[in-house]
Amino acid sequence: MGGTDGARETGGAAERPGLSRRGLLGLVGTGVGAGVLGLGVGIGADRAVVAHTAGGSGAAATYPFFGPHQSGVTTAAQDRLHFAAFDVSDGTTRAELVELLKDWSYAASRLTAGLDVSPTGATGGSLAAPPDDTGEALGLPAAGLTVTIGFGPTLFSTATGVDRFGLASRRPAALIDLPHFSGDQLIEAASSGDLCVQACSDDPQVAVHAIRNLSRIAFGRASLRWSQLGFGRTSSTTRGQTTPRNLFGFKDGTANVKAEDTGAVADGVWATEGDGAAWMAGGSYLVARKIRMTIETWDRASLAEQQTVVGRDKGEGAPLSGGSEFTAPDFAAAASTGGPAIAPDSHVALAHPQNNDGATLLRRGYNFVDGNDELGRLDAGLFFICFNRDSRRQFVPIQQSLARSDRMNEYVKHVGSAIFAVPPGASENGWVGETLFA
Numbered sequence: 001m002g003g004t005d006g007a008r009e010t011g012g013a014a015e016r017p018g019l020s021r022r023g024l025l026g027l028v029g030t031g032v033g034a035g036v037l038g039l040g041v042g043i044g045a046d047r048a049v050v051a052h053t054a055g056g057s058g059a060a061a062t063y064p065f066f067g068p069h070q071s072g073v074t075t076a077a078q079d080r081l082h083f084a085a086f087d088v089s090d091g092t093t094r095a096e097l098v099e100l101l102k103d104w105s106y107a108a109s110r111l112t113a114g115l116d117v118s119p120t121g122a123t124g125g126s127l128a129a130p131p132d133d134t135g136e137a138l139g140l141p142a143a144g145l146t147v148t149i150g151f152g153p154t155l156f157s158t159a160t161g162v163d164r165f166g167l168a169s170r171r172p173a174a175l176i177d178l179p180h181f182s183g184d185q186l187i188e189a190a191s192s193g194d195l196c197v198q199a200c201s202d203d204p205q206v207a208v209h210a211i212r213n214l215s216r217i218a219f220g221r222a223s224l225r226w227s228q229l230g231f232g233r234t235s236s237t238t239r240g241q242t243t244p245r246n247l248f249g250f251k252d253g254t255a256n257v258k259a260e261d262t263g264a265v266a267d268g269v270w271a272t273e274g275d276g277a278a279w280m281a282g283g284s285y286l287v288a289r290k291i292r293m294t295i296e297t298w299d300r301a302s303l304a305e306q307q308t309v310v311g312r313d314k315g316e317g318a319p320l321s322g323g324s325e326f327t328a329p330d331f332a333a334a335a336s337t338g339g340p341a342i343a344p345d346s347h348v349a350l351a352h353p354q355n356n357d358g359a360t361l362l363r364r365g366y367n368f369v370d371g372n373d374e375l376g377r378l379d380a381g382l383f384f385i386c387f388n389r390d391s392r393r394q395f396v397p398i399q400q401s402l403a404r405s406d407r408m409n410e411y412v413k414h415v416g417s418a419i420f421a422v423p424p425g426a427s428e429n430g431w432v433g434e435t436l437f438a
Contacts, residue, residue: 230366
């Protein structure tokens with residue numbers, strides 16, 4: 001990702017306007033880049049490229065930052081994640097917020113192309129000053145890096161109703177405050193945020209490098225609220241990918257919306273002008289939920305119990321009503337014992353579109369392991385991410401159904417929660433969020 005030689009600096013991102021003076025001061029004036037990782041970190045189909053390996057996009061893959069939609073939504077899900085939520089600093093003006101989004105967009109356009117955050121980068125600047133880029137990705141390819149930027153409800157008005165940036169009237173109706181769901185045990189320090197950045201890559205160092213440098217650029221204008229590392233994607237977003245497994249050992253996301261399902265993507269992922277916020281047309285709404293799994297309890301459950309909880313066979317991933325992994329579940333089918341083959345309170349039954357008025361989600365979740373807790377139990381689980389066109393019609397009713405009676409609730413607890421409006425992609429030489437501030 002380094003590359004300060006002339007051959008890598010010709011054309012493309014390098015010729016666009018660079019970082020603002022404020023952004024450069026963030027790079028060289030604080031040293032925050034070196035320490036930021038210690039804060040809260042645990043250990044359109046038109047953007048999708050479908051000819052990938054089963055595990056992800058591959059080290060040589062690159063995705064354009066500019067386009068009608070932000071990458072990192074329908075893009076083939078990469079294997080690694082670094083997700084970060086930020087709070088805009090007190091005293092930051094509207095103009096400074098816009099400047100930050102421009103700086104982030106410029107830097108992200110270079111990072112996703114496999115370049116340093118600026119032309120001088122990690123090694124090409126003055127020996128008397130800190131380098132622009134932290135340098136841990138020098139020599140590494142982009143590895144399918146995508147950078148996706150979103151806006152939280154509190155960017156539009158604070159919890160006390162303060163309109164800091166003159167944006168309150170621009171808040172989309174679909175950017176709701178997520179309700180409290182039954183069983184939630186949310187940690188304030190792992191929830192909410194004014195801004196978010198989702199960095200996905202097939203190389204964990206590349207993803208971490210992106211968040212580290214964007215955090216550094218934000219210094220003085222926004223600060224890291226919380227972040228999460230993820231590995232082993234738990235959903236496939238293209239048909240060229242095999243279905244992965246979560247930490248319970250089951251295939252996850254079999255029925256996920258795929259990039260090739262253009263009708264489903266148009267209906268259930270991308271917002272339109274007719275949805276009530278014209279500036280969000282071509283964007284989507286991201287919901288993030290940190291779900292801790294009680295691994296030790298699950299590991300002591302019988303195979304029959306595990307399969308009944310999920311509603312699928314653990315090996316093949318087929319529904320318990322029969323068939324193979326991609327056979328549609330038959331919720332009316334009877335088991336040999338006389339009861340339903342798929343328990344009505346199984347995870348599959350409660351989450352399936354057939355039982356939720358057809359509501360679908362495009363999931364891009366990841367496994368996480370954040371070491372052990374104070375009792376020696378594994379602090380691990382699923383960092384759930386989904387994109388949907390309107391969480392009021394999609395995510396919320398599905399999650400309410402699960403929260404009420406999902407058999408899996410005995411083995412999981414939700415400890416983090418956030419929602420963000422992900423605006424459309426930026427035009428060439430533009431910046432993410434330009435439609436909001438127009």
